[in-house]
Amino acid sequence: MPSQIVSLVVNGERREFIAAPGVTLLASLRESLGLTAAKRGCAQGACGTCTVLVDGRPEVACLVAVETVAGRSVRTLEGVAAGGELDEVQNAFVDCFATQCGFCTAGMIMVAEALLDRDPDPSEADVVEAISGNVCRCTGYRPIVIAILEAARRRRGAVSR
Amino acid sequence: MAKLRGRGYASVNYPTGMNLGGDPSQALIHATTTGTFVISLSSVDLGQGIKTIAAQCAAETLGLPIENVLVDTADTDTGPHCMGTFASRGTHRVGNAVIMAAAEARGVMLEVAAEELEVDAADLETDGTGFIRLKGAQEKAIHITDLALAAHFKHGRTISGRGIYLKEPSAPVPETGEMDPDSCQAHACTAAVVEVDDETGVVEVLELYNAYEIGRALNPAMATQQVEGGAWMGVSHALFETTEPYYxxxxxxxxxxxxxxxxxxxxxxxxxxxFLERPAGNGPYGAKGIGEMTANAPIPAIANAIFDACGVRLESMPFTPERVLRGLDALRDT
Structure with a gap:
């Protein structure tokens, strides 16, 4: 099979690049488009650090062949800080000390964005379930759960104002 | 069949730094022309927070806002030497080296300010907001940005400093093996509350109480991160993790x-x-190391809590349901 030109809408912008057959969405983002926020952890869908949103849904980009999502909308961590300003989730991660080495952080924030997009007022159990596919070695998870609940509060507050 | 609750505790003493070769680390600091102080280190921040601690130590010593400090750990080929990030030594070794470098740079900063303000350097003080002032005459002051520009373009001075921390190497006494292996020791105790299901053998850790004596906690929020993240690792080792097969x-x-x-x-x-804060005499602003010790105490505390809950004394990690059930069977057989 020859390589083909794949088109994606990445963080709101149409991007075209040449993809070898079977190349993953993660490799395309990192190597063809230079977007390195999504990390390659286990490369088998078990650690969650490569999580990006495809049409708003969290996907482990290491398991997605990029040609299967051609033409669709992909959101990465680079698209979260609009105009260079951190959003509520990112600021809550900073304020709640929810990051240490940072390797899981991009994936954690993307699943949090997807959760808050569909449920602005999640319970603690909802947050735990949302991040249950993402592995963190440093924090013990508690600060991450607290940060996402705090981000939800802040985002609801911003909407009501 | 029941869920049995138990409590156990364990304590740990943990050395800060090591003895071999003196265990040195260096730091260099210099001011840019706009008054940002760049700390060059080869010490690596892998999430434990050494860049933040180095910046805090420098800002405190210089008497400047932390925003005026930039930590550069980019290159171990070209940076001043560091033995590495191990032995819970980073805060202690690097912190001391940074304080020494920043103290030298502060001396130059005050000398140049004295020339600019036409006063004696001994009469100057820093106010922590970026100004160097004449004591008792608050209007006689210069901002670090103006001062750094003047040092470079007018006085031909580099506002810079060199720092190193070297523990005097200690050879063992041949007869006794006695030596001084570390710089100070931190202490901690963890109490665990667990629930043991005597039908399935599953152990659940419900609560952990962590008390740490780490000298002075230079950044209490980050120290808490280390304690609670490390305790999670301890729970993980106690109940789950093994690279060896179950069979x-x-x-x-x-x-x-x-x-x-x-x-x-x-x-x-x-x-x-x-945290119980008892500053260490040789620590940077009294700090001891905290990194590695945090995963230690939870494990024996959990083992003791399991014993308290159901009488099973486990001596091999992890404390899997199978091991708990085999222990319960053995108790019934006796």
Missing amino acids: PSRDHGPHDFAGYLMPGPADIPVQHSL
Whole structure:
């Protein structure tokens, strides 16, 4: 099979690049488009650090062949800080000390964005379930759960104002 | 069949730094022309927070806002030497080296300010907001940005400093083996509350109480991160993690995250953590090391709590349901 030109809408912008057959969405983002926020952890869908949103849904980009999502909308961590300003989730991660080495952080924030997009007022159990596919070695998870609940509060507050 | 609750505790003494070769680390600091102080280090920040601690130590010593400090750990080929990030030594060694470098740079900063303000350097003080002022005459002051520009373009001075921390190497006494192996020791105690299901053998850690004596906690929020993240690792080692197979064949060992078990966000205990601050005489602003010790005490505390709950004394990690059930069977047989 020859390589083909794949088109994606990445963080709101149409991007075209040449993809070898079977190349993953993660490799395309990192190597063809230079977007390195999504990390390659286990490369088998078990650690969650490569999580990006495809049409708003969290996907482990290491398991997605990029040609299967051609033409669709992909959101990465680079698209979260609009105009260079951190959003509520990112600021809550900073304020709640929810990051240490940072390797899981991009994936954690993307699943949090997807959760808050569909449920602005999640319970603690909802947050735990949302991040249950993402592995963190440093924090013990508690600060991450607290940060996402705090981000939800802040985002609801911003909407009501 | 019941869920049995138990409590146990364990304590740990942990050395800060090591003895071999003196265990040195260096730091260099210099001011840019706009008054940002760049600390060059070869010490690596892998999430433990050494860049933040180095910046805090420098800002405190210089008497400037932390925003005026930039930490550069980019290159171990070209940076001043550091032995490495191990032995819970970073805060202690690097902190001391940074304080020494920043103290030298502060001396130059005050000398140049004295020339600019036409006063004696001994009469100057820093106010922590970026100004160097004449004591008792608050309007006689210069901002670090103006001062750094003047140092470079007018006085031909570099506002810079060199720092190193070297522990005097200690050879063992041949007859006794006696030596001085570390710089100070931190102490901690963890109490664990567990629930043991005597039908399934599953152990759940409900609560951890962590008390740490780490000299002065230079950044209490980050110290808490270390304690609670490390305690999670302890729980993980106590109950889940092993690279060895559960059964004789190594083929049954874990090969990936699906088989290598760790507690997830739904398995975390409630943690209560506090610090007892007894500053160490040779620590940077009194700090001792905290990094590695945090995963230690939770493990024997959990083993003791399991014993308290159901009488099973486990001596091999992890404390799997199978081991708990075999222990309960052995108790019934006796």
